Amino acid sequence: MDELIFFINRVLISGTVLGSIYALGAIGITLIFGILRFAHFAHGDMMTMGAFVSFVLASALAAAGIVLPLPTGFVVLPVAMIITAILALGLDKGFYAPLRARGARPVTLLIASIGVTLMIQGLIRLIFGSGTRSIYVSAPKDIFRFDMSWIGGSRPINITEPQLIMFVVTALLVVALHLFLTRSRLGKAMRAMADNADLAQVSGINTALVVRVTWVIAGSLACVAGTMLALDVALMPDLAFNIVLPIFAAAIVGGLGHAYGAIVGGFLIAFAETLAVFNWTAVLRPLNNVLPEGMALPANLALVPTEYKLTVAFVILVITLLVRPTGIFKGAST
């Protein structure tokens, strides 16, 4: 029984946390690709930027002496989302919109976004320094321990409070996005433009407005994902830059331009990574009792060493591109 509890703690919970972060990041990438037809390489850094906005707000709260029952990182989230959305609009207006106005090709915009990546990381290092810091400004994290002795387990299932809130926030955001895309006039216009931009224009859809809405959604979701990542790991200038590859892989595996695909892709990549670095010996140890002498399981039975975690996303990406280039959901990856 302890093995199952260990599995739940190490794979199910960690995988869901990572999946939530990947999914929220990948939604932004996929929406930007669907509407503007370019791979937004600076998306990871937009997440980092959002995390630092949350950090500044949380610090301000702590400095004001306000103590809250919830982790401050979450309390400030709505405001941080709005600020990050405005910053995202600013990035578009300052860097991408002028290029689009001159009819730049997608590859030019991609290169520009690499420049934006360097710029954001540089600015963050300039302002906050290059060190690692904790986003838990005042409140310590609570840990919920679910006693499992009633089914014969000696260890509890551990979920930290931030993790629990993370699941709830992600679920709420995904439902809100779904309702926006299927029920609202602007959401439908967004899908129309991702489907066929020329026809959207011909229909009289205000494409400039749709572009702005896209940045607002991508920016605010990036803020949530970045803050979650900072809560899960720690705050640093290259926080989300390190996970740009799995996030792109998630968007592509799900089908570029397809929001639901990005969610599925995010969780798929996250669980694949978590399972690949999981030490299976921990779960299979009881087998040692039945295995013959000299065939005991090795101490570490992970498929991939932790430091090569990134290769998992890469392998899944390559397989997807070879077998089903359009992604799980048929995306607009043309």
Added chain:
Amino acid sequence: MALIELKHVVGGYGGAPILNGVNMAIEQSDIGVIVGPNGAGKSTTLKAIFGLLRVTGGTIEFGGRNVANSLPDALVPMGLSFVPQEKNVFTSMSVEENLEMGAFTRQDDFSDTMDWVYQMFPVLAEKRRQPAGELSGGQRQMVAMGRALMSKPTLLMLDEPSAGLSPRYVTEIFETIVRVNKEGVGILMVEQNARQALAFASRGFVLANGQNRFTGTGPELIADPEVAKSFLGG
């Protein structure tokens, strides 16, 4: 005063102009048909009216205003609608959502217009929840026309509505166009099935090299031996 009037329109995609002085006038009661050889500037004329390419000379008067180089999101609310030749439906969206997108510029309740479109194309009412990409070519063309009609236009422009359709559907689409016109919507269309389309055209325009060559009612043009010989295949 005509609903739309083009005077010496010159325009193109930035290089040498494709239109070299096109003249055209359409009333709301008219069905205007543009015919001519490939590269004559037929589709280009429609795109120039709809602001999809640069007009460098001449005027396009619509509703008493010069609308040359106005963009679609300004033209659609004024009563102009356009059905492109290809990729003219949102394939991943349902039939009903396609129609809703046609009404994007309207702030009022458009349910009566949707009923009107469903009345005109009963088969679409049956398939309202189905993705438009799953429909047959003829039904897609109906979705495309329905979408364009959702903004309640006074002038509907169609770029080769019969392209790629089976002969049965060609006749059906043409009959629908005549019906739409009877409901008070002016029509301006480009057609490859020139003889069939000119037969019901109240205004016919033969273009060549980006200029008007012949103008008259459809039946007049069909009867003109020179037009018949050079442009209608004898």
